[in-house]
Amino acid sequence: MTSVNIGILAHVDAGKTSLTERLLYTAGVIDRIGSVDRGDTQTDAHELERRRGITIRSAVVSFTVGEVKVNLIDTPGHPDFISEVERALGVLDGVVLVISAVEGVQAQSRLLMRTLVKMRMPVILFVNKIDRMGARYEDLLESIRSELAPSLVPMTRVEEIGTRQAHAVARRVSEEDFASELTEVLAEHDDGFLARYLADEPVLVAQDYATELARQTREALLCPVFFGSAVAGTGITGLIDGITSLLPVAPGRSDAGLRGTVFKIERGWAGEKVAYVRLHSGVLRARTNIGLYRQDRHGTITELAGRPTVVEVFHRGSEVIEAHASAGDIAKVRGLKGIRIGDQLGTGDGLRGRHLFAPPSLETVIRATRPGAMPDLYEALLQLADQDPFINVRKNDDEQEVSVSLYGEVQKEVIKATLAEDYKLDVEFEGTRTICVERPIGVGESVEEIDLRNRTFFWATVGLRVEPGEPDSGVVFRRSVELGSLPHAFHKAIEEAVRSTLQQGLYGWEVLDILVTLTRTGYASPVSAAGDFRKVTPLVLMDALKQAGTQVFEPVNRFELEVPAENISTALLNLVECGATPETTKAYGSTCLVDGTIPARTVQEFEQRLPGLSQGEGILSTRLDSFQPAPGPAPARRRTDTNPMDRKEYLLRVFGRL
Known part of the structure; x- marks a missing residue:
């Protein structure tokens, strides 16, 4: 049996979750179609999703058609939860993008399609709600061509559109107008196909068209378009045929080395982590030692060890059965305590660095209304960060507050409701503010040396120079000293301290597009330790940054x-x-x-x-x-670190006196 992993994507309210229910019903997985309004759908399992009528977390279900197993990921449609969509896209073989026949191409549809084109992801378009008043066909196809996919093939036509009797009819190659239209689109990407069409012999048959259509769809050269209604059930059989025949089967071999990607984490009934893993190759079994590979924001890959206790695969809807997972499967894995979203199992090869969508540009401060609940709030938010790392939890012990990053106000409401219902924490938010960044505007240089004649706080000599870096370069660290001038662990401690310190610049914002050069080093054997370099580096760096100056950008x-x-x-x-x-x-x-x-x-x-x-x-x-x-006076953010900008305060904090 072959597998195909697909995602259902759409602008909010286009009928994405209803389509998932109809697919499961048509495939014989469920005998009753759930309703978003009633809150009894297969994929919106969380109480908050049922109550609000929106998808907040990605959900996985499966169904089988003939010899093809389809693992389907239902993703959120609201832009506040775009990070869930990003994580799903990284593990898919193809996508069904849902568009409303009434509202047509909407803003989120365009954003999603731009990303899919950039990824060269195979896409099938499903135009939903053809039985709604105001539904369109010809002009909607023109809108799709101009705004989403210039190369498309309408696979169905609609009769009595915009009425309750609307139904989709499959177009056949035997129909002259469809054969001509299909040939024109296919020939745009394959001159050989056009030559075969024009030649007298041999005559192209329906299978030739189907084979070439499937090839070009799988190579993301064109988009088949199906019309239908998820609520009424019309057009669904044709869509299922398109999913199983036009989208690529999951690549990878079970006899190759293990490689799997963690794209979702949830908590089990006992609070344990449950990881959702897409297997690209190899076989994953329970109670087998495996390697876990993690890439940090600076590109460094760390190897960890793990031993899953339970491996489950999806079977007929949202049901899971305990079994080994093979290449192409999506598995639920328990027992990997330190697992995070984005980790890769088996090998570090192929770890994806850059994000498909921009990170959140907003943040807010959260406080617990109950006195003494700060530790519980912080722990709860860390658990939510396991499910969505983009919320970027920051704690300020002095102010007894925690801040999180956001995409929008709806996400804030969801976080508040989740904390109340799942963690019994009542919280209040400060006003939402934008997340700025700082960039250096000049050159600064500083050094701290071991001074044997006076009191030495740190047995480490560090000199740093900072200057503006190339646009979009982030933080670039380089050395103008010999690599052998220090033990490797000391060099590593300096670089790690540089990168962590630059999370908060002169005004409290992350410093980007900066070049930091290590200009001087020294140590005193055997008393120097990596901790000395890790502690002195922030003082040197912030002194150099003060000399250079920074500008805040919004x-x-x-x-x-x-x-x-x-x-x-x-x-x-x-x-x-x-x-x-x-x-x-x-x-x-x-x-x-x-x-x-x-x-x-x-x-x-x-x-x-x-x-x-x-x-x-x-x-x-x-x-x-x-x-x-940023216009006007530079906006500042309260610091949450040990404040290396103030030498006296920093030393008191480092040595535990404050």
């Missing part, structure tokens, strides 16, 4: 706004009032689409205005675009 988002045409003037005026720079405006019938840039700090303000200025029909989508100098 995040700027690229936005896409859809509003009714009659409201476009008011929308543009409000955008400008919020500091946005509109760039292009396009009209699509009764709707206008505006794109441009807007400071992340004013996005929430504009979102609050949007319903009133668009009769509730406006749709705004934003994503991080760049950083620009």
Whole structure:
């Protein structure tokens, strides 16, 4: 039996979860279709998801069609949970992108499709809700061509569209207009196919078209488009046939070395970690020693050891059975206590470094309302960070507060509800603020030496020079001293301390695009230790950074706004009032689409205005675009480290006197 791992992606409310239910029902896995409104769907298992009617965490279900096992990952549609989508994309063989036949191509659809094209991910488009009033066919296909996929093949036509009697009819190669249209699209990417079509002999048959269509779909050269209704069940059989015949089967060999990717972590009933792993190759068995490989934000790969106690694979819906997992499977693995999202099992080869989507650009401070609950709150947030590392938990012991990163206000509401329901913690939030960064604007140099004539706090000599780095280079560390001038452990301690210290610059923000050069070293054997270098480096680095100076940059988002045409003037005026720079405006019938840039700090303000200025029909989508100098006085953030900017305070903290 072969496997294919697919994801269901969509703009929020396009019918993604309903489609998953219908696929399971049609495949014979469930005998009753769940409803998002009733809160009894297979994939929205968490009480909070059922109550809010949205998908918050990715969920895995499976069904079998003939000799093909389909593992299906249902992902969130709301942009506040885009990190869940990112983790799922890394383990998929193909994607079904759902579009509403009424609302058409929406902002989140465009964002997702851009990412899928960048990944060269095979995509099938499913146009849902053809039985809804206002559903479209021809003009929607044109919109999809211009905004999502210029090379597409409508695999079905719709009769009585926009009525309860609407139904999808499969198009056949025997139909002259479909054969001609299909040939034209396929020939765009294969001159040989066009030559065979034009030749007198041999005549192309239906199987030739099917084979070439499947090849080009698997190579992400074109997108088949299926129409239907998840609620009514029309068009679903054709979509299933497309999934099993057009999308690529899971690559990899079970007789090769083990390689698997952890893309989700949840907590079991006893609080233990349960890892969701996609097996790319090899076989994973319980009670077998395996290697775990982790890549940090600087690209360094660390090897750990693990021994899974239970390995389960998905079978008929959300049910799991205990068995070994083979190449192509998605497994639930228990017993790996220190496992994290993004870890790879078996080998470090192929670890993915860069993110597909931008990290959160907002943060907020959380405080427990109950006195003395700070440790419980911090522990609870660390457990939530296991499920979503992007929330980036930061603790400030002095202020008795914790901050987390966010994509938006909906995510904040979900975190608050989760803490209340799962951890019995009542919390309050400060106002949301944007996450800025710092960049050096000059050159600075500093050194701390071992002084045998006076009192020495650290048995280490460290000299550092800081200067502006290349754009988007992050933190670059290099040495102008001989590598053999220090033991390797001391060099490693200096570099690690540099990178951790730069998490908070002169104004408390992460310092990026900086070049740090190690200019001087020294040690006193046998008393010097790696800890001396780890402790003195922050003092040297921050002194050099003070000399260089830094500038604070704020995040700027690229936005896409859809509003009714009659409201476009008011929308543009409000955008400008919020500091946005509109760039292009396009009209699509009764709707206008505006794109441009807007400071992340004013996005929430504009979102609050949007319903009133668009009769509730406006749709705004934003994503991080760049950083620009922050206007006015540089915004600062409270420090959560040992404050190496203040030498006296730092020494007191390091030596436990404060």
